[in-house]
Amino acid sequence: MTATDGHRASAQLPTLSAPFFLRGRLYEGNDVTHRSRDLGVAFTTPAIDLDRAVHPRGEVPPLLDVPLAEIIDFLVETGVRIRDPRNPFVRDCIDRMTGTHTLPRAVLEAQVVGAAGYLDKRLLRTVVEQNFPDPRALDAWVPKADFTGRKSFVRAFAPRLIHVLPGNSPGVAVKSIAQGALVKAVNLFKMSSSDPFTTVAILRTMADIDPEHPVVASMSAVYWRGGDEAVERVLYRPQYFDRIVAWGGGDAISNVVKYLGPGFQLVSFDPKTSISMVGREAFACDKTRERAAELAASDVMVLNQEACVASRFLYVEGDRGDVDDFCARLHAHIADKAAASGDTRPLDMELREQIETLHLLDDDFRVWGRTDGTGVVIRSDEPVDFHPLNKVANVVRVDSLDDAVRGVNVATQTVGFYPFERITDYRDRLASRGAQRVVRLGEAGPSTIGNPHDAMYPLHRFVHWMAHEDGVR
Known part of the structure; x- marks a missing residue:
C-alpha cells in the first residue's frame, strides 16, 4: 500500500527533493509535491510505502538482543562521522535545508554538527543510568523477588515508536535517533516540512558505516503533511506502534490525540x-x-x-x-x-x-x-x-x-x-x-546530563515494561 498527500508533481519539478529512509533502504522520487510551513517553498518526496514503514508485530525488533554497549559504540561512531566536514550526506542536507528553513545556513550547520556532541559515550551511558534504576533490563530479563518470596523477571522491552519531529531545531533529530536506539525501539520518524532532510542524512551516515547494522534496520524517516488521514489513519494504530513521541504545537498534538487509546499512548514534548x-x-x-x-x-x-x-x-x-x-x-x-x-x-x-x-x-x-x-x-x-x-x-x-x-x-x-x-x-x-x-540565570541552554525533560524521564516512558511472573519457590 502507498499513500500520497499534497499535490502530484508537475512536469516542471522543484529543485528540492527529500528522500525517505525505510528500514535500512533509501527511497528517492518526485511523486508528491509539498510546501514548507514557514517559507512556502516547494519540495518533492517519494510516495510513502506504508507496508515498508511498519515493522510487523510478529517479528522481534532488530535491536532486541544487541548489547547496549554495542549500540552506544555505533552511536559514538555516527557522531564522529557527522562532525566530519567531508560527510557528503550532512553537506547535502545543509544545502537543501537552507531552502526550506528560516534559519541562516551557518546557524543550521552549527545546530546539526553541534548536536552530534550528544553522541558521546559517557553522556549516553549517563542518560541510560538516570532513566533506568537498573539498566540491565534493556539487555535481559532481570530477576526480581518480593518480600513474600514471589519471584519474577522484568524487561524494558523494545517499543515501537513514531516520532513527530519539530521544525525549529534540526539537532532534535540526532537526539531522537539516539534515544530510539538506546531503548532498542523500532522507530518511524515523521520529519517536518521545515526540515525534511536532517534525519535521513543521519541515517544515511549510519548506513555508510554498516548498512546491515541492526540500528540501521530499526530506523525509518518519511514526511507527510500533519493531519493527513490517508497516512495517519493507517499508521496510528496499536497493532503497529506502542507510542507516539510528539514535539510540536497544538495542531501537531491535536492531529494525534484522536487516535489514542488502549495500547497506543502519547509522550508529548509540548511547546513551552x-x-x-x-x-x-x-x-x-x-x-x-x-x-x-x-x-x-x-x-x-x-x-x-x-x-x-x-x-x-x-x-x-x-x-x-x-x-x-x-x-x-x-x-x-x-x-x-x-x-x-x-x-x-x-x-x-x-x-x-x-x-x-x-x-x-x-x-x-x-x-x-x-x-x-x-x-x-x-x-x-x-x-x-x-x-x-x-x-x-x-x-x-x-x-x-x-x-x-x-x-x-x-x-x-x-x-x-x-x-x-x-x-x-x-x-x-x-x-x-x-x-x-x-x-x-544564563544557564538555560546547557542541562545536567540525564535530568528529567518536560517533567519526565523520557526513555523510561518509551519502553514497554514486561513482567514474567515465576511464582513462589
Missing part, C-alpha cells in the same frame, strides 16, 4: 515558554547590573530564541528607572549576539505591527531596538499579549518576585533566576505552579 526572574540585587552596583543583563541575554538568545528554553518574558524586581537601565543593557547584549550569529531575519509583519503599536501607547510601555531582526526589548508592567520570538524580549517590571511567580504555569519550562542564592526560596512555589526546571 521559558522566563527569567531577576531580583533587585542586580542593581547593587554597575558591575552587577551589567552582569545580570549579560546573563539574561544569553538565555534569551539560546538558538537565537528558537528553543523552548530561550527566555521570552523577564520579570525584573525594581523601580522603573532601574528596570529601564536593565532593558537598555539587555538590548545591547542581544544586538551583539544577533550580529555575531549572522541571523538578522526581519520580524514577521504581524509581530512587527504589534510592537510598533506599543510606541503609540502611554508610558506603560517602552521599546528598545528595531523590528529589523537585530533585537527588541519591550518594558511593560504586565506581560504583552503576544508571543515574543525572533530576538524579542518582554521585560515585565514587578515590585516583588512573588508577583512574578503568578506568571508561571504548566506551560513554563525553564526559569532562569538571579540572584542564585534565592533559588531555594522559590523552587517549591515554581514547581507547584507547574514549572519544570529552574536554573541560574
